[in-house]
Amino acid sequence: MFATVGRLDPEEMRRSHVSIGRPVGNTKVYLLDEDLNPITEAGHTGEICIAGPQLSPGYLNRNEENEKHFISLSATMLGESSDKPIRVYRTGDLAQWRDKSGLLEFIGRADDQVKISGYRVELGDISCCVEKHAKVHACVVKYIPEESSSGYIEAYVVPSNWDSQVTSDELVHWVKTSLPQYMVPSTIYMKRRLPLSHNGKVDKKALQPHNETEQPHHRKEGGHPKNGITKTTRTNDREGNEEVAQWLLSALQGFLPKSEISMNDDMFALGLTSLQAARLVGMIKREYKESITLAQLHQNPTVEQLAKSMNSSDSNSAQFSLERCVEDSKDLGSDLLPPDWHSNGEGRVFLTGATGFLGAHILHGLLAMPSVQKVACLARGKNSVDASTRVKQTLEKYNLWDGRRETTQKIMVLHGDMGDSTLGLGEKQFRWLINWASVVFHVGARVNWCQPYEAHHVPNVLGTRNVIRAAMLGRRKSLHYVSSIDVWTVTGYINKVDRVYEDESLDPHLNALPYDTGYAASQFVAEQIVRRARAGGLPTAIYRPGFIIGHSKSALANEKDYFSRLIMGSIQCGCFPHLPDQFLDYVTVDYVAEAVLHIASSRDNLGRSYHIVPPDRSLSIGHDQKYTMLRDIGYPVKMVDYREWVERIRDSPGNALESMMPLLDEPVHEGLSRLQTSKNTPVYDPTNTTRALQDRPDIKYVALDATLLKQFIENWEKREVFTSCPSL
Ligand SMILES: NC(=O)c1ccc[n+]([C@@H]2O[C@H](COP(=O)([O-])OP(=O)(O)OC[C@H]3O[C@@H](n4cnc5c(N)ncnc54)[C@H](OP(=O)(O)O)[C@@H]3O)[C@@H](O)[C@H]2O)c1
Incomplete structure (x- = not known):
């Protein structure tokens, strides 16, 4: 049984990720996020949910499974025009749209989700990222749980070309450019091929770091760190970075016996706990009679950096960076923000x-x-x-x-x-x-x-x-x-x-x-x-x-608002109110x-x-300026006391301000109307x-200005909402 179909031509085969195609026949495929909202944008992972006439009525006598996998969703939520809910099958497979063409790219299984250092991680996202490297043919990622820490990630990589293969350091660097630190594999093994189960899927259980024909490709270039390290007795005189580095590698190996530590590994990413870090600081003090701070350790988290920092003249000065704090405080992940309503698929x-x-x-x-x-x-x-x-x-x-x-x-x-x-x-x-x-x-x-x-x-x-x-x-x-x-x-x-x-x-x-x-x-x-x-x-x-x-x-204004009525009404009654200090x-x-x-x-x-x-x-623009503008454009209004102006409006039947009398006239504070209290x-x-x-x-x-005001008035006249003599 299949739900999608795609053409596997040489061009497709050259891609880092072969598509699983598009829905076949009347099959409908929706990619849904965790809240069951459809994903339409490329590059976002969602669960493949299948709908259509061929959908099975369900598993026989497996009610619990049926409830989990067969669900009905609102058609409008899925972007369909139908009034009826749509029944879909949740496959548990994760995929992404390649682009707008409707081609799907398989990412992994939803049950391949693990928690590392408190973060939820889709293992498929990591293998997908590794597979995008031009020199990688395939990659499978495994999570190795550990009692003492939150566990670590191993990647098994089949290089495109065994003889000129990509190095692990290159791959680590590659992953770091797209994924956060906690998703970077701790160890990368190069494999000629991946073991398959009887149904043709990668058999993760059969994946082992070593076998007889292949050597693991450690991130440390030049041999197994465990075998290469000898603890050196040091004096206060440092004999160069290399010797310190060897000592550090050895010390770290004691804390992290299961890791293959290289000069450029982040010791915290490998699982060094804060207690272990404090002990390391103590060991360094005993060994070199010199204090380094925990902050210095965090700022120099690799053996190479730490050795260099210990050998530099300002070895124990960990700089507190205000700039970094400013930058970091801006860094709320975009997934935590509301959608950017301008982005693709929104709007x-x-x-x-x-x-x-x-x-x-x-x-x-x-x-x-x-x-x-x-x-x-x-x-x-x-x-x-x-x-x-x-x-x-x-x-x-x-x-x-x-x-x-x-x-x-x-x-x-x-x-x-x-x-x-x-x-x-x-x-x-x-x-x-x-x-x-x-x-x-x-x-x-x-x-x-x-x-x-x-x-x-x-x-x-x-x-x-x-x-x-x-x-x-x-x-x-x-x-x-x-x-x-x-x-x-x-x-x-x-x-x-x-x-x-x-x-x-x-x-x-x-x-x-x-x-x-x-x-x-x-x-x-x-x-x-x-x-x-x-x-x-x-x-x-x-x-x-x-x-x-x-x-x-366009000089088109709302003729019903107070400003329009003030201008029209004042022209109509021939005077303008004295309202100083009002803006x-x-x-x-x-x-x-x-x-x-x-x-x-x-x-x-x-x-x-x-x-x-x-x-x-x-x-x-204050009141006096409007008065001057009106006179400049040919309306010979007189500036009068506020109360006189109100009386003149009252005596001008049909005046544009007639309906606003409660605002102009009703006293609300010390005899002043609501319009007057907006002074100062x-x-x-x-x-x-x-x-x-x-x-x-x-x-x-x-x-x-006077020109714009004149145009407003002309437009009111044109639209017959204003005549300078209402009673005529
Ligand atoms: N005009 C200003 O000088 C000014 C200054 C500062 C702030 N504002 C603010 O800007 C916004 C728009 O002002 P405006 O000058 O454009 O006002 P407006 O021309 O009077 O428009 C108000 C709009 O609100 C709608 N509305 C009112 N009651 C509604 C209801 N119960 N249900 C649905 N729609 C309703 C009106 O619909 P109907 O057409 O059905 O009435 C109209 O579309 C307002 O929030 C206002 O407070 C305006």
Whole structure:
């Protein structure tokens, strides 16, 4: 019986690893990782699982075996379109995809997994690595357990050419370039051939280090160390590295009698324990009347290095390397990080807020990335069709819909609502989503500066909690969360804080919440929840944009936001409010979307927060400057006292700011309205953002100026959302 078939032509035969081919006929082969997630990328080891019409109903009367080997998996998880679960047979064989062509390369048996020094090791990964060496024909690896240590690895190698064979040192070096130290074989034996069992598989039990016709190929060049070592009595005068080295080899042999020790073996990798190391230090002291430190031993772990270090003038100075500590502290293995959502086989994005102003621009940016395969957009609507239409219409509204098939086919609209615990998708689709997505971008929120906290609670607080749930459940993935500088609320005015830092705590600013908008309070609470999830292990980056204004090139803006209404409403009532010391830190929507997407592209940027604001407060546009700009472009507004301005709006029926009266008028602190309490705006320190964007000088902050403001107004007029005299 067979499940895969491949062509064995001379070209294939020349390869280090002959493929076991592709699935035959209607057979389906999935490579599954330990969590039974499919592996699609080349170079990653997974278990071969077979499905298809030819699958056996199971072993006769062997229920336990059947339960272990025959399992049913969700079709969507396996990347299939069917609604029904797929029954697969777990073969226990490990393999990798060679490339995108669907050819499989056999790695070994799943039960060939051992634990060495606390690490789980697939022996097949080691033999596979050795076999990739051009001078190796075949390799089999054995694990030899030992009571006193965690055991060691032996490799049996059949060289491609017996007469000009690769040396063990070369092979050790070769393995070290791809695998960690604990996977490097302790001993390598060269064999003319490997013993086979009656069914044609390598008979590991019959593999012995020596036989009559072959000598083991030790890593020590020039003979068996046990036979070559004589203990020399030494005086304080050293007679050169070689003599010290011989003495060390002999001493080590006493500790590690089963190892073939060579000059370049790492004594710790061979199993020297800390107790033995301490004893060795003591022996060296007795022998040479000189102290070496344990750190020196670790820094010079081979006989050659140690002998050299003992003979050098600064023999007992083990240098503590700060640089090494800095480098090592960055070294979290990539398998411990969430998936790099740009990598091959990933590129599946889950996005909220695509029918909103910023969300549409982030969606546009994602669609333009070649690494992005699909963007699943959560959108509200009367039904699925309506939800899809709304996403399309939003892109069209901001000139972001290019209609090209390559782009539009990347969009997948999920009809739902963030307020629901399964995002309105139902349990089944929710389960699929959390196992499908490579990354989550949470951009959706209710943004209303007049409605109270209560109105924002469900979409912003519960909604964020539900999106966190989607990010945390299922496969591991990172969350990119768009918050707002409004989380700092009106701390500048209430707490006299003049600068806030991206990664500082929000707690000290809590007392300012009652004097700000309900939206700001909801964003404060939502971000606190995100921070708790981050502290609990969710890989997250938090982005806090300043006030987002229209696109710096198309000049298309959100006509419903406060900035647009301020400009339109002030023109309509002929005056502009005097609001000194207030900075909304305007940022164009294209800058925000590009900055967020670039920062989100690197896993190194996770775990921090980012102020997406003008890089310098001096570049931020204050109220007086907007007033001057308006006059410069031909709107003769007058600067008036704040209260007078509010009254003029009240007296101007149909004014663009009419619906924002609660924000402008309701007193919340010492007679000041919510808009007024945002005075003494602190500086939102953007150090993290500046650092994360330094490799992309093309992502530029563009300040609002009179030309851009004029274009915004012209576009509002063109789209008939603005007329300078509303009552006419
Ligand atoms: N605009 C700014 O100046 C600014 C500044 C700083 C931070 N931010 C943040 O940036 C994000 C986007 O802001 P924006 O200006 O683009 O807002 P927006 O235009 O009002 O868009 C909000 C998006 O959230 C969606 N949404 C709201 N409630 C939802 C729910 N229950 N379920 C599913 N989706 C829901 C909206 O969907 P519908 O279309 O169905 O309503 C819309 O797609 C927000 O998190 C906001 O806090 C904005």
